[in-house]
Amino acid sequence: MKNEKAVVVFSGGQDSTTCLFWAIKKFAEVEAVTFDYNQRHATEIECAKNITSTLGIKHHILDMSLLNQLAPNALTRDDIEIKEDQNDGLPSTFVPGRNLLFLSFAGVLAYQIGARHIITGVCETDFSGYPDCRDSFIKSLNVSLNLSMDKSFVIHTPLMWLNKAETWKLADELDAFDFIRENTLTCYNGLIADGCGECPACKLRRKGLEEYLDGRKDL
Numbered sequence: 001m002k003n004e005k006a007v008v009v010f011s012g013g014q015d016s017t018t019c020l021f022w023a024i025k026k027f028a029e030v031e032a033v034t035f036d037y038n039q040r041h042a043t044e045i046e047c048a049k050n051i052t053s054t055l056g057i058k059h060h061i062l063d064m065s066l067l068n069q070l071a072p073n074a075l076t077r078d079d080i081e082i083k084e085d086q087n088d089g090l091p092s093t094f095v096p097g098r099n100l101l102f103l104s105f106a107g108v109l110a111y112q113i114g115a116r117h118i119i120t121g122v123c124e125t126d127f128s129g130y131p132d133c134r135d136s137f138i139k140s141l142n143v144s145l146n147l148s149m150d151k152s153f154v155i156h157t158p159l160m161w162l163n164k165a166e167t168w169k170l171a172d173e174l175d176a177f178d179f180i181r182e183n184t185l186t187c188y189n190g191l192i193a194d195g196c197g198e199c200p201a202c203k204l205r206r207k208g209l210e211e212y213l214d215g216r217k218d219l
Contacts (some may be wrong), residue, residue, distance in 0.1 A: 164208020
């Protein structure tokens, strides 16, 4: 893989930034793609721009505003409350079809720029129950992308079986711990770094960070 090119699906959050550093270590050339779907906080796009600029990574921003029209939820509407469980068992932050569309368009971009590898930060271990974060979905879509474009794309999910503490550990192993802690945006309320501390995303991030730092003290 050292001689090959990769595209990272990039939001500017903890997980996708960890994946970006992972890809930089693994591949000869890396580009990032961010999707603008009029998400709740425009800060997310600016954060992604700042990170890729700092790291010297070519950055594509694609207009996905149609997704906003199709999927009203807590990540696309200010007037919808962030709730962890609704009647269907999914949190109000679930955007139907988001990863399906993002990875499909990342595949189209990869085709155009001659990249065979697509990296995404989805995870089935510490996640909010999103069905499009599951390993079975990724494997299915990988096959579909290859058949649709007659290519041999490989979708990589470096975080799939890691909990949040292990994701922080990976960031540390990639010499990116401080950068990721200080520059990424995970917070549903749009606050960079440690965030608001109250939303589900911040609680998950902080819990993992504390577990990792406690484990590091014991070494």
